[in-house]
Structure formats: structure tokens, C-alpha cells
Amino acid sequence: MAVFTAVSLDDVAPWLQQFPLGKASAIKGIASGIENSNFFITTDAGEYVLTIFEVLRFDQLPFYLNLMRHLAERGVLVPAPVANARGELVVALHGKPAAIVSKLDGSSQMAPEPVHCAAVGAMLARMHLAAVDFPLQQPNLRGIDWWNETTPKVLPMLDEGSAALLRAEMHFQQAFAASAHYHRIPRGPVHADLFRNNVMFVGEQLTGFFDFYFAGCDTWLFDMAVTVNDWCIDLATGELDTARVRAMLDAYHAVRPFTHDEHESWQAMLRAAALRFWLSRLYDFHLPREAEMLTPHDPFHFERILRERIATTAPELFS
Numbered sequence: 001m002a003v004f005t006a007v008s009l010d011d012v013a014p015w016l017q018q019f020p021l022g023k024a025s026a027i028k029g030i031a032s033g034i035e036n037s038n039f040f041i042t043t044d045a046g047e048y049v050l051t052i053f054e055v056l057r058f059d060q061l062p063f064y065l066n067l068m069r070h071l072a073e074r075g076v077l078v079p080a081p082v083a084n085a086r087g088e089l090v091v092a093l094h095g096k097p098a099a100i101v102s103k104l105d106g107s108s109q110m111a112p113e114p115v116h117c118a119a120v121g122a123m124l125a126r127m128h129l130a131a132v133d134f135p136l137q138q139p140n141l142r143g144i145d146w147w148n149e150t151t152p153k154v155l156p157m158l159d160e161g162s163a164a165l166l167r168a169e170m171h172f173q174q175a176f177a178a179s180a181h182y183h184r185i186p187r188g189p190v191h192a193d194l195f196r197n198n199v200m201f202v203g204e205q206l207t208g209f210f211d212f213y214f215a216g217c218d219t220w221l222f223d224m225a226v227t228v229n230d231w232c233i234d235l236a237t238g239e240l241d242t243a244r245v246r247a248m249l250d251a252y253h254a255v256r257p258f259t260h261d262e263h264e265s266w267q268a269m270l271r272a273a274a275l276r277f278w279l280s281r282l283y284d285f286h287l288p289r290e291a292e293m294l295t296p297h298d299p300f301h302f303e304r305i306l307r308e309r310i311a312t313t314a315p316e317l318f319s
């Protein structure tokens with residue numbers, strides 16, 4: 001989240017009239033993140049989040065917003081999109097697609113303990129199962145096809161050691177994606193970006209997942225690997241914390257048991273998840289877009305995690 005498109009209270013007031021939310025009394029830009037323009041809005045009906053989409057097109061957005069509505073209707077704790085008087089979830093604002101969703105209670109847990117990781121693991125499993133019958137299909141737009149497109153763009157910016165790592169890992173991941181194990185892994189809609197700052201807690205109580213705008217259809221194991229690589233690590237070293245990993249994996253497995261093929265693919269998928277975010281951070285760092293409130297994330301964080309996943313065996317999915 002960031003602010004690429006400025007929006008004032010005067011701008012949003014007439015736009016908001018089409019929604020059953022009353023009048024807006026306050027609007028505040030959200031500085032974190034890098035993909036869309038986001039704002040907290042206070043209305044007569046309560047607090048909401050307004051998102052203006054800077055990259056995603058009108059035709060892509062029904063997948064994300066209808067997925068959120070589908071999950072919310074099935075008891076998964078996610079923001080509920082608000083439809084306008086004509087039933088539309090996406091409406092133009094300043095000529096760009098925009099949507100408004102309910103604001104979750106609580107705050108992000110940036111220093112998670114095993115109890116928080118267990119709550120995330122269980123809810124992620126429930127989310128995967130709840131989305132099994134979701135009728136829309138859209139690939140993970142930051143999946144291997146995007147990695148193949150992006151690698152040549154960022155390679156010239158890297159030193160020799162990092163460039164060699166990127167080439168080698170791309171070769172490894174292309175072989176993994178062609179393997180029999182990979183093609184037997186269960187899949188469906190995934191969040192694909194479930195970092196600490198995309199989950200809300202009140203104390204130890206998880207109150208919701210949000211920011212579904214990198215979601216797509218991919219392997220459920222990739223979703224777990226992305227999540228573990230953020231929630232269950234020492235931020236300074238990238239090393240996995242065994243207690244937090246075990247808490248998250250066991251809680252997930254209790255709701256949706258892992259398969260043998262997932263077990264065999266776990267280490268490779270942790271590397272895939274690290275590569276995905278190393279690549280996107282390299283791209284955002286070296287080829288940034290202008291925004292009012294934007295600080296690109298440090299790419300080295302995920303390079304360090306990738307090197308650690310290559311060098312060290314992770315805790316197994318299940319005993």
C-alpha cells in the first residue's frame with residue numbers, strides 16, 4: 001500500500017454517495033506497501049479502507065473482490081467489499097478502478113510468538129478449504145511466468161555473486177515446476193502475500209487477513225511457504241525459528257492435512273517463495289514508480305532468506 005493517486009475529502013464525498021455508507025468525515029493516506037493507493041475513510045457507517053488500483057485493471061479486479069466476499073460469507077475473517085447501489089464492487093475514481101472494504105479491528109503483530117503463528121496457520125487452512133468452490137480462475141500474476149519476464153530486467157543491476165545466485169535459482173525452480181511432485185500438489189485460490197502486516201490481531205485473537213490484491217490460483221503449499229518465510233524467521237538473519245514454524249505447520253495440518261507430495265516439495269517451495277519476493281523487491285528498488293508515500297523494501301532481505309533456505313534444511317511439514 002502507498003499513495004500514487006492523491007484523494008481529498010472533497011474528491012471522495014461525491015463518489016461515496018453511491019455507497020450505503022453515509023457521508024465521509026475523514027480520509028487518511030496509508031503509507032505502507034508499494035502497489036496501490038490506500039486510504040482510511042471514516043463515514044457515518046463506520047471505518048473503511050478505500051483502494052485505488054494503480055496496476056490491476058478493471059477486468060482483473062472481480063477475482064480479488066469476489067474472492068474476499070466468498071470467503072467472508074463462509075466465515076473466514078477477511079474485509080467485506082462494499083457494493084454500490086448498482087451492485088458493483090469496482091467503481092472508477094480519478095479514472096482508475098477503486099473499491100471500498102470494511103476495516104478490520106486490531107493491529108498487526110510484528111513480533112509474533114508461536115501462538116500467533118498457530119492462529120495464522122489454522123486460518124490459512126480454513127481459507128484454502130473455503131475457496132475450493134470459488135468459481136473464478138486467475139493465475140498468480142507473480143508466479144513463474146512473471147519471474148521469467150522479470151529476471152532479465154534486474155540481472156544487469158546485480159553484482160556477480162547475486163546474479164549467479166539468481167540464474168542458478170531460476171534454473172532450479174524451472175526444473176521443480178516441471179516435476180511430478182509439483183504437479184500433484186493441491187492448489188486453488190491463495191493469498192500469496194500473507195506477511196505480518198497483512199494480518200490483524202487483538203491480543204492473541206486473530207481478527208482477519210487483508211490485502212488480497214496479489215491473490216491468484218496457485219499451490220496451497222506456496223501460500224504456506226510465503227507465510228512461513230515472514231512469520232517464522234529471525235528478521236536479522238532470515239533463519240527459521242523452529243518453535244514458530246512448528247506451531248504454524250501443526251495448526252494448518254490439523255485443519256487441512258498436508259499430502260506426501262507437499263512434504264517432498266517443502267524445501268523447494270520455501271526457496272520459490274523467497275525467490276518471488278527477492279525478484280519483486282529488486283524490481284521495485286531498481287525500477288521504482290513515483291508515489292507520494294513510498295519507501296521500497298530492501299531486496300537483500302529476501303536474498304539472504306533464499307541463501308539460508310538453500311543452505312539449511314527446514315523443519316518438515318509433518319512427522
